[in-house]
Structures are given as C-alpha cells and as structure tokens.
Amino acid sequence: MSLNPAESRQTAVRRFRRASAGGLPFVPYGLLPLLGLALLTLIAWTSFAPHSVETVARNAARQVVEGTGADWAEVKVSGQWVTVTGTPPTPEAGERLLNAIRAARAPTWLGAARPVTRVSGKFGGAGLRPDRADTTSALSAGTDAPEFLFRLSGTKLTLDGRVPDIATRDAVIAEAGKDLPRRIEEVVSQIEAIGIASPAGFEETALRGVSLLKECDSGVVSLTTKHLNVRCALPEREVERVRALASRPLPYGSVGDVEILAQEVVETCEEELAxxxxxxxxxxxPGSDQITSSKAALLDLTARAATDCPGRLRVEGHTDNTGSAALNENLSQRRAEAVRAALIQRGVAPSRIFAAGYGPAKPVGDNATETGRAQNRRIEIRIVKADE
Structure with a gap:
C-alpha cells in the first residue's frame, strides 16, 4: 500500500518524536569517560597511593629498627608520619633511633628520598629522664633550626644534624677527618644542609664541637636550642683540661650540660656497686615491686656509693623467663623504679638516676635451672656511658 506525501510527513514526524522521547541527549554520554577517569583518580588517591606511601615509610622505619638492633621499639605509621613506642635502655638510645628513622632513605623513580616526614617517640621508663621530658643531648623534633649531634662510639665518629648550608657541612666533615687519633677508624656523615643563611658563629661552634669530641675516648657533643651539651669519657689525667675546653664561651649559643667522666673512676664505681x-x-x-624491709641497710650503703659516683646512673631491673615476657618487662620496670625511689629518699639526686626494666632479655644465668633463674632475678646499677 502506498502513502500520500502528507501521510509520509506525518509518519516521519511521529517516528522522530518517538525516538527523541525514548533516549538521552548526547552530552551525558560524552561525560561518562570523564566521570570514569575521575572515579579511578579518586580511588587511586584515597586507597592505592596512601597505601603505597605508607608501606614505603613503614618498611624504611622497620629496616632502621632491625639494623640498629632496637628490639625494644614498636613502629606505628600513618601516611608519612611515624610514631615509635617502647622502653629504650637510655633516653639517648631512644633519640638516636628517632634520628636514624628521620634520616632513612628509600628508592623512588626520582632517586633516593626520605619517605618519612615526621617522627615522634612515646617512650616509657628509661625513655623519659626523671628530671625532664626532653633530652638536650639529641636533636629537636619538628624544627628547621640549625642543630647538630656528633657521637664517638667505639672506633666510629658519626656526624648528624641540620646545618645552614653546604659550605658549613663540608667544613665540618673536613674537620672530622683531619688529624684523626688512631682510635677513630671511621667517620660517617649524616649531616643535612637546610639551605639558609648561616648564623654568625655557627660554623665555628660546630668545628669546635668536632675538635672537642676527638679529645674523648667516647662521647656525644650536641647543639640543641642554642645550648652546647658535652658528654665525654677519657683518662682521668685529661679530665680537667678537656672540661676547661668544653666550658669556654661560644661564638654561637651558650654552654649547656658538660659531663666529663674519668674512665678509671667509672670503672671503680661500677665495681663497688656490683x-x-x-x-x-x-x-x-613475690610478684611485687615492694622491696623487703630487711634490705634497708643495703639500700643505705648503695645510696652512699651511688652519690659518690660520677655522671648519671641507670637502675636496671631483670627477671627470669618464667611467665609472660610482657608481664616480666612490666614487673622489672616497676622494681627498678622502686629502687630508684628508695635511693632518692636516701639522698641521690633525682636528676642523676633513672630506671629501666629489661625483663628476661639479659640473662646472666641458665633459665633452665632454679639457680640460674635466681641469678637472673636481679637489680643492677650502672653509670650511663658517655656515648649512650
């Protein structure tokens, strides 16, 4: 059957309207690829990218912990922020680990870079000085002020810190390698140049710090909050000379804590305490941190010996391996703190003594025998070494 022209036009119009009413305009279809791309970007931004960055930061921090043997430390990571918890053997050991994590680098497509932007420590026990929460022998956290920490331990001299510029960094490294005493076999630099104008006198103070540390057999020299702090161990015949050098006025900042330990005195003191x-x-x-009343006389003698000792003292609590390691660590910490409190009551300055609990980690006897376990349940008092 054939249609006349009018009917054809009417049919065409009807078909056109039917198609228009039953579909979507072109614009939404054109946006679909863009919406898909935006969705993928959002997923990558909120899930994969942070996870990848956080994983790199976590791995870098854990490698530092394992590499330094800091088995007391637990690492928590959120993005590029790292928090370290635990009970370090000394405050300086805790700060030393934080500084090592700050300096850690990981490979990226642009080369080695620092995956961690912020590091903080939440330490208990030995991680807190009894007289103050911060330690002036370590670099400050969360600041871009020029500071340094130089450490001589064993045969290695380590340079760490933030100095104003490359010229200052190179001058410090050169000074460290010049005329080395035979006991120093290695110089390691972790110094960062932060790219600011060097404050008047800063470089001279840093060079003096390196020279001073080379006079020691072991020790730490640090500049934090514009205070130069010195801890140094050396033969007794050299003590007064080095103390005078460390106490001289500085061209930048001021002299802070100066602790010069005579090695012979340290050894004699530790032997007496032992x-x-x-x-x-x-x-x-049993199972308590209450000291038995029969030990009052022993505590009196120990307090007198501790008062005569130089430097700072660490009361160490130890247990056998019976029961939970976590419970033993807690018990050893509480017992060490109880002894510290007893010695303070007997005249030892609170700023000179702190407590550390090691649980079963450092046995001196065989835990398989009752005699060995009894030897492991002990309190020891040691002088904090100059390089700790």
Whole structure:
C-alpha cells in the first residue's frame, strides 16, 4: 500500500518524536569517560597511593629498627608520619633511633628520598629522664633550626644534624677527618644542609664541637636550642683540661650540660656497686615491686656509693623467663623504679638516676635451672656511658 506525501510527513514526524522521547541527549554520554577517569583518580588517591606511601615509610622505619638492633621499639605509621613506642635502655638510645628513622632513605623513580616526614617517640621508663621530658643531648623534633649531634662510639665518629648550608657541612666533615687519633677508624656523615643563611658563629661552634669530641675516648657533643651539651669519657689525667675546653664561651649559643667522666673512676664505681649488690641482693615480695624491709641497710650503703659516683646512673631491673615476657618487662620496670625511689629518699639526686626494666632479655644465668633463674632475678646499677 502506498502513502500520500502528507501521510509520509506525518509518519516521519511521529517516528522522530518517538525516538527523541525514548533516549538521552548526547552530552551525558560524552561525560561518562570523564566521570570514569575521575572515579579511578579518586580511588587511586584515597586507597592505592596512601597505601603505597605508607608501606614505603613503614618498611624504611622497620629496616632502621632491625639494623640498629632496637628490639625494644614498636613502629606505628600513618601516611608519612611515624610514631615509635617502647622502653629504650637510655633516653639517648631512644633519640638516636628517632634520628636514624628521620634520616632513612628509600628508592623512588626520582632517586633516593626520605619517605618519612615526621617522627615522634612515646617512650616509657628509661625513655623519659626523671628530671625532664626532653633530652638536650639529641636533636629537636619538628624544627628547621640549625642543630647538630656528633657521637664517638667505639672506633666510629658519626656526624648528624641540620646545618645552614653546604659550605658549613663540608667544613665540618673536613674537620672530622683531619688529624684523626688512631682510635677513630671511621667517620660517617649524616649531616643535612637546610639551605639558609648561616648564623654568625655557627660554623665555628660546630668545628669546635668536632675538635672537642676527638679529645674523648667516647662521647656525644650536641647543639640543641642554642645550648652546647658535652658528654665525654677519657683518662682521668685529661679530665680537667678537656672540661676547661668544653666550658669556654661560644661564638654561637651558650654552654649547656658538660659531663666529663674519668674512665678509671667509672670503672671503680661500677665495681663497688656490683660488689654491694652481689654480696646482698635487693629482694622483693613475690610478684611485687615492694622491696623487703630487711634490705634497708643495703639500700643505705648503695645510696652512699651511688652519690659518690660520677655522671648519671641507670637502675636496671631483670627477671627470669618464667611467665609472660610482657608481664616480666612490666614487673622489672616497676622494681627498678622502686629502687630508684628508695635511693632518692636516701639522698641521690633525682636528676642523676633513672630506671629501666629489661625483663628476661639479659640473662646472666641458665633459665633452665632454679639457680640460674635466681641469678637472673636481679637489680643492677650502672653509670650511663658517655656515648649512650
């Protein structure tokens, strides 16, 4: 059947309207690829990218912990922020680990870079000085002020810190390598040039710090909050000379804590404390941190010996391996703190003594025998070494 022209036009119009009413305009279809791309970007931004960055930061921090043997440390990571928790053997050991994590680098497509932007520590026990929460022997966190920390331990001299510029960094490294005493076999630099104008006198102070540390057999020289702090161990005949050098006025900042330890005195003092605690042990009620009343005389003698010792003292608590390691660590910490409190009551300055609990980590006897376990349940008092 054929249609006349009018009917054809009417049919065409009807078909056109039917198609228009039943579909979507072109514009939404054109936006679909853009919406898909935006969705993929959002997923990558909120899931994959942060996960990847966080994984790199976590791996870098854990490698530092394992590499330094800091088995006391637990690492928590959020993005590029790292928090370290645990009980370090000394405050300086805790700060040393934080600085190592700050300096850690990881490979990227642009080359090695620092995956961690912020590091903080939440330490208990030995990680907190009894007289103050911060330690002036370590670099400050969260600041771009020029500071340094130089450490001589064993045969290695380590340079760390933030100096104003490359010229200052190179001058410090050159000074460290010049006329090295035979006991120093290696110089390691982790110094960062932060790219600012060098404050008047800063470089001279840094060079003096390096020269001073080379006079020591072991020690730490640091500049934080514009205070130069010195801890140094060396033969007794050199003590007064080096103390005078360390106490001279500075061209930048001021002299802070100066602690010069005579090695012979340190050894004699530790031997005396060890003899006291081996002859009559400090004992506690079972499973408790209460010192038995019969040990009052021993604590009196120990306090007198500790008062005569130089430097700072660490009361160490140790247990056998019976029971939970976590419970033993907690118990050893509480017992060490109880002994510290008892010695303070007997005249030892609170700023000179702190407590550390090691649990079963450092046995001196065989935990398979009752005699060995009894040897491991002990309190020791040691002088904090100059390079700790």
């Amino acid at each position: 003899r006291l605690l081996e002859a009559s042990r400090i004992e506690f009620d």
